[in-house]
Amino acid sequence: MSASPLVESPVNPVEPFLRTERMPHIWCPGCGIGTTVNCFARALVESKLNLDKVAIVSGIGCTGRVAGYLKLDSFHTTHGRAIPFATGLKLANPNLTVVVYSGDGDLIAIGGNHFIHAARRNVDLKVICVNNFIYGMTGGQVAPTTPVGAVATTSPYGCFERPFNLPYLAESSGAVYVARWTVFHVRHIARSMVEAFHKKGFCFIEIITPCPTLYLRRNRLGDSLEAMRYYKQKSVIKNSASTKDVDLGFQSEIVVGKFVDIERPTLLESMDQQLRQTLKDRYAGLGGGA
Amino acid sequence: MKANPRAVLAGAHFLDGDQACSEGALAAGANFAAGYPITPSTEVVERFAARIPTVGGIFIQMEDELASSIAILGAAWGGAKSFTVTSGPGFSLMMEHIGLAAMTETPCVIVDVQRGGPSTGLPTLPGQADMMQARWGSHGDYEIIALCPNSPQECFDLMIDAFNLSEKYRVPVMFMMDECVGHMTEKVVIPPADRIEIFPRRYTSLPPSEYRPFQPGPDGIPELVKAGDGYRFHITGLTHDERGYPAMNWRAQEKLVRRLVEKIRRHSDEIVLYDERDVEDAEVIVVAYGITSRVALRALQMARGEGIRAGLHRPIVVWPFPEKRLRALAEKVKAFVVVEMNYGQMMYEVERYAAGKVPTLLVPHGGGTVHDPADILKAIREAAR
Numbered sequence: 001m002s003a004s005p006l007v008e009s010p011v012n013p014v015e016p017f018l019r020t021e022r023m024p025h026i027w028c029p030g031c032g033i034g035t036t037v038n039c040f041a042r043a044l045v046e047s048k049l050n051l052d053k054v055a056i057v058s059g060i061g062c063t064g065r066v067a068g069y070l071k072l073d074s075f076h077t078t079h080g081r082a083i084p085f086a087t088g089l090k091l092a093n094p095n096l097t098v099v100v101y102s103g104d105g106d107l108i109a110i111g112g113n114h115f116i117h118a119a120r121r122n123v124d125l126k127v128i129c130v131n132n133f134i135y136g137m138t139g140g141q142v143a144p145t146t147p148v149g150a151v152a153t154t155s156p157y158g159c160f161e162r163p164f165n166l167p168y169l170a171e172s173s174g175a176v177y178v179a180r181w182t183v184f185h186v187r188h189i190a191r192s193m194v195e196a197f198h199k200k201g202f203c204f205i206e207i208i209t210p211c212p213t214l215y216l217r218r219n220r221l222g223d224s225l226e227a228m229r230y231y232k233q234k235s236v237i238k239n240s241a242s243t244k245d246v247d248l249g250f251q252s253e254i255v256v257g258k259f260v261d262i263e264r265p266t267l268l269e270s271m272d273q274q275l276r277q278t279l280k281d282r283y284a285g286l287g288g289g290a
Numbered sequence: 291m292k293a294n295p296r297a298v299l300a301g302a303h304f305l306d307g308d309q310a311c312s313e314g315a316l317a318a319g320a321n322f323a324a325g326y327p328i329t330p331s332t333e334v335v336e337r338f339a340a341r342i343p344t345v346g347g348i349f350i351q352m353e354d355e356l357a358s359s360i361a362i363l364g365a366a367w368g369g370a371k372s373f374t375v376t377s378g379p380g381f382s383l384m385m386e387h388i389g390l391a392a393m394t395e396t397p398c399v400i401v402d403v404q405r406g407g408p409s410t411g412l413p414t415l416p417g418q419a420d421m422m423q424a425r426w427g428s429h430g431d432y433e434i435i436a437l438c439p440n441s442p443q444e445c446f447d448l449m450i451d452a453f454n455l456s457e458k459y460r461v462p463v464m465f466m467m468d469e470c471v472g473h474m475t476e477k478v479v480i481p482p483a484d485r486i487e488i489f490p491r492r493y494t495s496l497p498p499s500e501y502r503p504f505q506p507g508p509d510g511i512p513e514l515v516k517a518g519d520g521y522r523f524h525i526t527g528l529t530h531d532e533r534g535y536p537a538m539n540w541r542a543q544e545k546l547v548r549r550l551v552e553k554i555r556r557h558s559d560e561i562v563l564y565d566e567r568d569v570e571d572a573e574v575i576v577v578a579y580g581i582t583s584r585v586a587l588r589a590l591q592m593a594r595g596e597g598i599r600a601g602l603h604r605p606i607v608v609w610p611f612p613e614k615r616l617r618a619l620a621e622k623v624k625a626f627v628v629v630e631m632n633y634g635q636m637m638y639e640v641e642r643y644a645a646g647k648v649p650t651l652l653v654p655h656g657g658g659t660v661h662d663p664a665d666i667l668k669a670i671r672e673a674a675r
């Protein structure tokens with residue numbers, strides 16, 4: 001009789017990707033960020049990328065801590081500015097696969113301007129946005145993703161601002177790959193991440209995630225298990241759905257899927273082509289791959 | 291290490307300060323710039339955008355100064371030598387990333403072509419009122435290096451020093467021009483590449499298993515790596531330990547911040563740079579920098595004509611300030627006269643090192659044009675009394 005595989009291999013398959021010396025992590029029990037990191041590690045395995053050539057950049061916030069836990073070249077930057085940091089990194093060193101991993105407040109509120117411009121330029125970045133509908137790190141304030149009617153510490157009587165529809169924002173700004181999943185959809189998340197790794201250009205993956213401590217509790221939505229039930233019951237997979245139609249309301253239906261997958265030259269490709277064409281033999285290249 | 295001949299436009303040229311600054315960056319080996327248009331600095335990036343594709347490298351116009359000032363940090367960790375260029379309002383927006391650069395010890399250069407402020411102020415006219423902001427503008431304790439050219443030739447020469455200092459000490463270096471110096475056109479002699487010394491990046495020779503990103507060498511400065519080389523390192527703006535990992539306690543804070551401050555203070559004698567005129571017999575020392583130092587020369591001439599023995603001390607590296615030299619001068623002169631295009635900034639440094647031994651007079655100016663030499667002369671007369 002053979003031993004259980006658990007005994008034979010006591011190491012969690014995700015462990016080689018983590019800075020285990022930094023554990024325990026700071027995330028609350030029931031938080032979905034860890035689940036997304038698990039998916040990310042699995043996607044790294046599946047994609048067979050050379051991990052020495054993968055860099056991860058985060059901003060500030062709960063999801064902003066992801067970079068610090070992954071055993072990659074990792075950068076924990078300033079609030080909202082992960083994308084322009086990543087832009088500089090990618091342009092200076094085009095051989096890298098550059099991942100931006102951050103939260104909704106970081107990427108879309110304070111970093112919103114950079115988000116739309118990086119998508120417009122089609123910078124070759126893999127942007128993973130963990131959307132938990134509020135600011136977690138600072139204690140549960142209203143965000144540009146908070147559904148109308150949801151309670152947050154700075155919208156104690158319910159949010160009255162219309163939230164951004166992130167896939168629509170990404171697509172209309174110029175993203176070439178747009179997908180949305182919830183943390184219930186772990187295999188779909190990993191698959192989308194692999195697709196994004198292998199796609200050139202600005203790729204955007206939104207992952208709806210529970211924040212049990214600050215969002216679920218204040219809105220009397222139960223615990224994370226309850227949230228998973230909601231994701232399971234109210235998510236509808238509609239690949240290629242028009243991003244115009246994927247708005248999120250309070251506890252509404254969640255349209256998930258891969259919405260956009262198109263081809264467009266990246267910033268580096270366009271830059272190189274334009275300069276080569278105009279300068280001809282005076283062109284000395286972009287100096288990358290340092 | 292010598293400069294790249296392809297980047298160096300050796301010969302005599304007729305250039306304005308902004309253009310000369312751009313050529314200095316190229317000669318220094320800059321191969322990445324990010325910027326956002328702002329008067330009176332824009333010509334620096336315009337020239338860089340035109341020149342860099344023929345040398346090898348990238349210019350990108352970002353969506354704002356927040357983006358520009360962090361794109362250069364990303365580029366630096368990708369292996370590039372990078373800089374950004376701005377003026378007052380943009381400089382204000384860059385402050386957070388000056389702090390990040392100081393905290394993560396990222397070599398980079400930030401050019402501020404100063405205009406009249408505060409706020410939008412006088413976009414097309416000179417000012418020198420960002421001098422304290424260059425030193426103290428980002429929150430928290432840190433040290434930076436700042437240089438202040440007073441001619442297009444110095445815009446070229448000192449830009450190379452700025453990059454070299456940023457590499458040597460792993461600090462953001464502020465290049466504090468002013469609108470007059472930026473827009474005045476003069477002869478600029480660019481030496482051949484083999485006469486330009488470049489301080490190479492302090493890459494580690496340790497293997498990944500032994501490398502610790504923030505373990506300082508004997509001079510207090512750690513060696514660095516770049517992304518993609520297999521080191522799997524972590525960089526954060528949080529207080530961190532030698533591994534680069536966040537360490538949320540006062541001991542780690544004390545160790546790190548003290549080192550960030552000490553690595554510059556300990557080496558200030560090597561970093562300090564100044565120029566002096568007629569100080570040997572001087573009874574009054576005028577302290578001025580940037581364009582103002584050139585106006586002060588006229589006042590010096592007038593004073594000497596009246597028999598007042600006036601001399602000029604011009605800090606070229608303004609941060610760290612030439613403390614020792616000022617203390618020594620304070621022993622032998624009657625008074626200092628500080629001339630600057632603001633209502634008193636570097637004056638406080640001079641006063642500090644005069645330490646009550648001799649008076650420090652200020653000839654302030656709100657900016658928008660240069661001083662009238664007669665106003666400086668008036669102060670010199672008063673100081674000599």
